Structures are given as C-alpha cells and as structure tokens.
Amino acid sequence: MATSPLPPIQLKVQQTVNADDPTTWDILWKQNVTPWDAGEIQPSLIEVIENSGIEFPRLGRALVPGCGTGYDVLYLANALGVQAFGMDISETAIEAATRYRDASSLPGHKNANFxxxxxxxxxxxxxxRFDLIVDHTFFCAIHPSQRVTWGKKMAELIKPGGFLITNAYPMLPEVETGPPYYLRPDHYEIPLKGTFDKIYDKVPEKSSPSHQDKERILVWKRKSE
Known part of the structure; x- marks a missing residue:
C-alpha cells in the first residue's frame, strides 16, 4: 500500500494519539488541534435521517460516541426528539460540547446530554440501551485491532430493532497509518456479522468539502436476541 505525505496537522494527530491510551486525545483538544471538527453537522447525516425513508425512532435514546463538539448530538435531539447523548474520552471536548449546547437556541437543546x-x-x-447510535468519525479513529471489540460493544449498547448509522470515512487506500485509519465499507462486515443486518448503503448526494468522494453512509439494524 502506497503512502503519501501527510498534512502537518494530521501528522501532529498521529504523533500525539496513543492507541493504547485514548486519553491522549485530550492533548489535541487542549492544543486546539482538531482537524476532524467541521464546525457544523455533516450533510450526509442530515440526508440519511431526513431522506433515506428509514423510520428512525422519534423518541427514545440515541448515542454519538466520540462526539467532539456535539453537532450531531444537538441535531438528533432536535430532528428526532430523542434524548441524545454525546460521549467523548476527552474532558476538554465535553466542555466544548456543553458550551455549544448551552449557547444553542434550538428548541431541543435540553435533550442533548454529554x-x-x-x-x-x-x-x-x-x-x-439505545434506539440509535451514530458513528461518524469514531470507527476510523480507533486502531483496526479494536474493530471486532467495537462491533461487540455496539451489539451490547443497541436494543434489538435499534439502528446503527456508520459513515465509512475516509475511504483512502493510500493512507496506511492513523488516526484516521483508512477504511472501506466492507470493513464493518466482520465486526457486525451475526448481530446486525445492513439495510442502507449509499454514497451521499451531498457531502461537506472535506468528505467529498471519501464517504459512504451505511445503516444497520440490530437483530433480535
């Protein structure tokens, strides 16, 4: 697999994050080195929630692991009316998400929790257990050796009949180190085999500039136990 020169900010991420110590993500947050933060909700998530034809839960509980500043969390709270929870290992990220929620004028902001x-x-x-989990850039942030464990945890946290939205990003085969770690849509198959059925698989009609031609949205439904 070929490699290409990394932008300095991505190199900084890879030099700082220790896969065996996830608390090292907080170092980047404290230094304001957050290239994954787009400053807004991703158009691809809006598309799958509002235009996929899937009847996502309008009440219940939703989770966004690796939530960062919490854009997805507030969106889910408002678009679906769920109690939306954002989780992050970084205390600094949770502080930023809390400030973002508290400054929001969206009617559902009180349903966003961190x-x-x-x-x-x-x-x-x-x-x-959750009715919905959204994994936007969490799967690509963990080491590939953790992916099977990731799948087992998703099965544990999502109730039967619940949904998992995954954003296959970044689909860049020339990247062999991380984070972010290169992935393809089929990289989810083994971790989710036996516990989830794939019900949606599509290249978004609209992506943010940083995600253009690098993402694919997949939706999975938790099987009965």
Whole structure:
C-alpha cells in the first residue's frame, strides 16, 4: 500500500494519539488541534435521517460516541426528539460540547446530554440501551485491532430493532497509518456479522468539502436476541 505525505496537522494527530491510551486525545483538544471538527453537522447525516425513508425512532435514546463538539448530538435531539447523548474520552471536548449546547437556541437543546467516558468500558442496563447510535468519525479513529471489540460493544449498547448509522470515512487506500485509519465499507462486515443486518448503503448526494468522494453512509439494524 502506497503512502503519501501527510498534512502537518494530521501528522501532529498521529504523533500525539496513543492507541493504547485514548486519553491522549485530550492533548489535541487542549492544543486546539482538531482537524476532524467541521464546525457544523455533516450533510450526509442530515440526508440519511431526513431522506433515506428509514423510520428512525422519534423518541427514545440515541448515542454519538466520540462526539467532539456535539453537532450531531444537538441535531438528533432536535430532528428526532430523542434524548441524545454525546460521549467523548476527552474532558476538554465535553466542555466544548456543553458550551455549544448551552449557547444553542434550538428548541431541543435540553435533550442533548454529554458524558465523559470510554466507549469500550461504558456499561448500560437493558432499559438504558439505545434506539440509535451514530458513528461518524469514531470507527476510523480507533486502531483496526479494536474493530471486532467495537462491533461487540455496539451489539451490547443497541436494543434489538435499534439502528446503527456508520459513515465509512475516509475511504483512502493510500493512507496506511492513523488516526484516521483508512477504511472501506466492507470493513464493518466482520465486526457486525451475526448481530446486525445492513439495510442502507449509499454514497451521499451531498457531502461537506472535506468528505467529498471519501464517504459512504451505511445503516444497520440490530437483530433480535
């Protein structure tokens, strides 16, 4: 697999983040080195929620792991009326998300909640399982060796009949190191095999400039237990 020169800011991310110590993401947040932060909700998520024809839950609970500043969380709270939870390992990110929520004039902002926690260690009881999880740039941020564990955790956190939205990004085969780690849509197949059915797979009609020609949206439905 070929490599290409990395932009300085991406090189900084790779030099700072330790896959064995996810708390190192907080270093980048404290230094304001956040190239993944687009400053707004991704058009591809709006498209799948509003135009896919899938009947996502209009009540219930939703989760966004690796939520960062929380754009997706507030969007879900307002678009679907769910209790939306954003989770991040970085305390600085959670502080930024809380400020973003508190400054929002959107009517559903009170339904947006933020949790500082490690996704892989997070525990829920049955009645706290989620109806929807959105993985935007979390899967590409974890080391590929963690992907099977990621799938098991998704199966644990999502209730039967619930949904998982995954954004396959960045689809760049020339990138062999990370984060972000190169991925293809089929990289989700093994982690989710046996517990989820794929019900939607599409290149978005509109992407943000940073995601153009580099993303594909897939939606999965949790099987019965």
């Amino acid at each position: 949790i500082k926690d490690d996704f892989f260690r997070y525990k829920v009881v049955d009645d706290e």
